[in-house]
Amino acid sequence: MPAVSPESQASEALPSRRRRTPRGGRHRGDESFLLPPGSPALVLAVPGHARQAGAEVAHELARLVEIEHTGQPAYLAHLEGEEANLNAVLAGLRRDEDAPAAVVVPLSTGPDRAMDAAVHAAVAGSPARAVAAEPLGPHPLIAEALHDRLADAGLARADRIRLMTMVTAASGFIIATPGDAAAVRQAEVTGVLLASRLAAPVFTASLNDVASVKAAAEQLHAAGATSIAVAPHLIGTEPETGLIAPAAASVGSVGSAHSAPLGPHPALARLAALRYVEALSSALAQ
Known part of the structure; x- marks a missing residue:
């Protein structure tokens, strides 16, 4: 078998960028990333526990990340409760001393001190090497x-x-x-x-x-x-x-007017994939 150079190994570890066929509508021209086999797991850190209201939103976002941007499974890991807990999810991943096993992306619109601390603590204590990504926003x-x-x-x-x-x-x-x-x-x-x-x-x-x-x-x-x-x-x-x-x-807004939470918006799925790529690129460059 021919030898594989370190440069080749590094290039295979990074996701390749692909341009999908343009779609109609307001999200036309979104950019996706195709993860090669053996890429670190993309783990979405979700506040709260797996059975709480709104958990279906995280599931739909994970699905969008998979089918729209990475082509690989996106794992959900919750910061509270025992079911699908972030510490347990990280402990269950394959271990590779030379490369990260996971990139943890906080499912948050912006920096949150409590959530960021929980994610970094889980990453630091993970038996498998993991990397903490930035939250989705601001963006x-x-x-x-x-x-x-x-x-x-x-x-x-x-x-x-x-x-x-x-x-x-x-x-x-x-x-x-x-x-x-x-x-x-x-x-x-x-x-x-x-x-x-x-x-x-x-x-x-x-x-x-x-x-x-x-x-x-x-x-x-x-x-x-x-x-x-x-x-x-x-x-x-x-x-x-x-x-x-x-x-x-x-505030006496018109009919108590407010929009819905962002929910499984395609822009958030795109950001999750982007934060994954940014964190992985930075980790491999060190």
């Missing part, structure tokens, strides 16, 4: 997904002819994100991108703090907004999902 694709959910709720629509946005039921928007003031600051990046897409004022607030949401509403009213809609900056697996409706009601 322009998160703003795209928020825009789509607002459009789905009839709160904003895209003029696909001019590629501009026309606001319908709301003239100001609050990105409501789980977490503390640090999480709000991170979400402000997405807020700027969303405001550009909507041509309307956007402020960010914490779903965990009603006063934060009300303060954002006051800023919007001061900016001239006459009706306000809440855009949840979460996926739907987070425990804060139940705070969305009360947050919208607290």
Whole structure:
């Protein structure tokens, strides 16, 4: 058998980039990655436990990652409970001293101190070598997904002819994100991108703090907004999902207007594959 050079081994370890046949619709031209056999497992770290409400969202996202972007299984691993626990999933993977066995992608729209700490602790304690990837956001694709959910709720629509946005039921928007003031600051990046897409004022607030949401509403009213809609900056697996409706009601938004959580949006599946590739490339370069 001919010898395989180290350079060849390194190139085989990295996923190859492929361009799929363009699809119709707003996600036309998405880029996918084809993982070669023996690639490290792509593990999606999910907050909460396997039986909680919203768990089906994680399953659908994993399916989209597999069929749309990698061609290989995407594993779900939960941070709580015994079923499909992240520590157990990592312990069950094949071990290779020379290459990572897994890349763990946090299923989160932005940095979350508690979730990041749990993921890094599991990776550090894994018997199989693993790598922790960055959370999905902030990223322009998160703003795209928020825009789509607002459009789905009839709160904003895209003029696909001019590629501009026309606001319908709301003239100001609050990105409501789980977490503390640090999480709000991170979400402000997405807020700027969303405001550009909507041509309307956007402020960010914490779903965990009603006063934060009300303060954002006051800023919007001061900016001239006459009706306000809440855009949840979460996926739907987070425990804060139940705070969305009360947050919208607290600011007196039109019919307590809010869009749905991002859910299994194609942009999130694309981001999960992208974070995997970024983390693996960085690990192999070290």
